[in-house]
Amino acid sequence: LAVTGMALAEPVDDKLIIEGEEIKTIAEPSAHLDGALPELVSGWHYRDTETRAMQMDDFDNPGMIFVDRGLDIWNAADGTEDKSCASCHEGPESMAGLRAVTPRVDAKTGDVMNIEGYINDCRTTRMGAEAWNLKGDPMTDVLALISLQSRGELMNVAIDGPAAPVYEMGKEIYYTRYGQLELSCANCHEDNNGNHIRSDHLSQGHTNGFPVYRLKQAALLTAQHRFVGCVRDTRAETFGLGSDELNALELYVASRGNGLAVEGVSVRH
Amino acid sequence: MKRQIIFGMVAAAFCAGAAMAETGPANVEYTDGAITQSLSGTPGNPEEGKVVFSTASLGNCVACHAAEITKDLPFPGDVGPALDGAADRWTEAELRGLVSNAKMTFEGTVMPAFYKSSGYIRPGNNYTGKAGTEPLAPILNAQQVEDVVAFLLTFKE
Ligand code: HEC
Ligand code: HEC
Ligand code: HEC
Numbered sequence: 001l002a003v004t005g006m007a008l009a010e011p012v013d014d015k016l017i018i019e020g021e022e023i024k025t026i027a028e029p030s031a032h033l034d035g036a037l038p039e040l041v042s043g044w045h046y047r048d049t050e051t052r053a054m055q056m057d058d059f060d061n062p063g064m065i066f067v068d069r070g071l072d073i074w075n076a077a078d079g080t081e082d083k084s085c086a087s088c089h090e091g092p093e094s095m096a097g098l099r100a101v102t103p104r105v106d107a108k109t110g111d112v113m114n115i116e117g118y119i120n121d122c123r124t125t126r127m128g129a130e131a132w133n134l135k136g137d138p139m140t141d142v143l144a145l146i147s148l149q150s151r152g153e154l155m156n157v158a159i160d161g162p163a164a165p166v167y168e169m170g171k172e173i174y175y176t177r178y179g180q181l182e183l184s185c186a187n188c189h190e191d192n193n194g195n196h197i198r199s200d201h202l203s204q205g206h207t208n209g210f211p212v213y214r215l216k217q218a219a220l221l222t223a224q225h226r227f228v229g230c231v232r233d234t235r236a237e238t239f240g241l242g243s244d245e246l247n248a249l250e251l252y253v254a255s256r257g258n259g260l261a262v263e264g265v266s267v268r269h
Numbered sequence: 270m271k272r273q274i275i276f277g278m279v280a281a282a283f284c285a286g287a288a289m290a291e292t293g294p295a296n297v298e299y300t301d302g303a304i305t306q307s308l309s310g311t312p313g314n315p316e317e318g319k320v321v322f323s324t325a326s327l328g329n330c331v332a333c334h335a336a337e338i339t340k341d342l343p344f345p346g347d348v349g350p351a352l353d354g355a356a357d358r359w360t361e362a363e364l365r366g367l368v369s370n371a372k373m374t375f376e377g378t379v380m381p382a383f384y385k386s387s388g389y390i391r392p393g394n395n396y397t398g399k400a401g402t403e404p405l406a407p408i409l410n411a412q413q414v415e416d417v418v419a420f421l422l423t424f425k426e
């Protein structure tokens with residue numbers, strides 16, 4: 001592993017193999033990063049041995065329980081139309097590949113969409129059901145189910161064409177030093193990845209592992225939920241889930257990880 | 270005996286006067302990053318300073334800095350340099366400036382300014398994630414800055 005930095009600071013040299021399939025957790029950075037990261041390294045490498053091991057075995061991965069719950073929800077009719085996701089999309093495998101290319105600017109509407117956005121659009125405009133809370137259980141369960149369908153596929157979020165202004169907006173946010181601590185995402189995840197803030201081993205802050213099962217919270221976390229936590233920790237006013245700002249930031253951060261594989265449901269502490 | 274008492278009273282009155290002349294975050298004068306005047310007018314207490322250094326809701330310096338003298342604090346961070354010998358490298362005035370606003374010494378540093386109340390982007394109300402209104406209370410009050418400076422002055426090699 002050619003990661004630079006102090007001996008203590010290195011992410012662990014290891015391979016993520018799930019059900020015999022190797023998941024790409026180290027990759028060449030895309031040209032658009034302009035050398036900001038010498039190498040892309042998934043957050044998995046920064047976690048301790050037990051946490052890494054949990055993710056290597058689907059029976060030990062607590063996030064997989066939520067995938068099962070997500071499948072029940074997928075098949076359950078809801079709303080005034082009395083339809084389930086399965087009524088229109090058949091099995092969840094119809095969603096294969098989607099996780100690797102989102103967030104994206106939707107070709108038909110021009111809106112910035114992540115998977116949560118698509119799901120709530122289907123619920124409100126096609127099922128006659130209420131939008132789910134963006135960090136509630138039904139949303140994260142179905143998100144886990146959909147994400148798993150792309151496990152192993154390489155992140156490939158578009159940053160050109162209609163996505164270009166969104167990318168620029170996300171990038172601007174990424175480098176802004178918010179809050180009373182005046183810290184940007186880049187201060188922690190670009191300048192200091194590999195270092196420790198107290199006992200926290202700072203990773204490069206990629207989103208390829210999301211949704212993440214977070215041991216500390218014993219729950220699944222969306223990427224935007226994580227961002228909100230990181231911004232709050234700078235003693236700043238956070239952004240709302242699903243806001244233009246967080247949608248742009250999610251697209252930008254995802255694109256920084258282009259080339260890393262979708263982990264499905266990852267485990268972090 | 271009588272003269273001593275009078276002298277003591279005068280000294281006490283002088284201290285009280287100085288304590289009232291606390292310098293607010295907006296009025297601090299930096300000279301090459303350093304602050305010559307005590308912010309509170311009351312000498313710092315190094316033991317209280319250690320509490321500021323180690324407490325997450327106060328200075329939380331240990332989140333970024335290790336030092337031999339603080340090795341009883343578990344899991345120090347390494348985002349900032351180890352502080353061994355800080356008192357040999359810096360004067361009291363320079364340390365006061367570093368703690369109050371390290372950006373006056375190290376341009377663009379990630380070290381937060383602990384005695385500053387405005388000029389933030391999306392300032393929050395502490396760690397609630399809600400909006401805060403400037404001027405914010407500085408992260409450390411004047412006496413806490415003096416205390417942590419007094420503690421740093423014990424970092425000698
Ligand atoms: C009544 C039909 C219907 C129902 C019910 C429905 N969807 Fe959809 N869904 C659609 C249509 C139509 C699209 C848009 C496809 C397109 O634009 O190409 C879509 C798009 C999506 C997308 C974006 C996929 C892509 O490749 O563009 C996701 C994710 C999605 N739906 C998830 C769900 C989930 C989860 C549920 C259940 C909670 C659900 N949908 C229920 C019809 C439905
Ligand atoms: C004060 C430091 C700090 C700042 C500023 C910060 N983060 Fe984090 N972030 C952390 C820590 C600590 C973790 C948990 C350990 C890790 O994975 O890095 C984390 C985790 C993450 C993760 C999860 C990575 C994984 O693999 O599970 C993402 C994504 C992330 N941060 C994105 C961001 C974004 C985007 C911003 C800016 C809006 C940001 N962070 C700002 C400290 C910070
Ligand atoms: C988020 C990280 C962070 C926190 C929190 C932090 N510092 Fe720092 N500190 C730094 C960095 C980084 C430097 C090095 C300056 C530079 O080059 O940017 C530094 C430099 C210093 C120095 C000068 C270094 C030397 O030894 O020559 C002192 C003294 C210092 N810090 C004290 C403190 C004290 C006291 C606190 C708490 C009240 C604190 N720091 C909190 C990151 C931090």
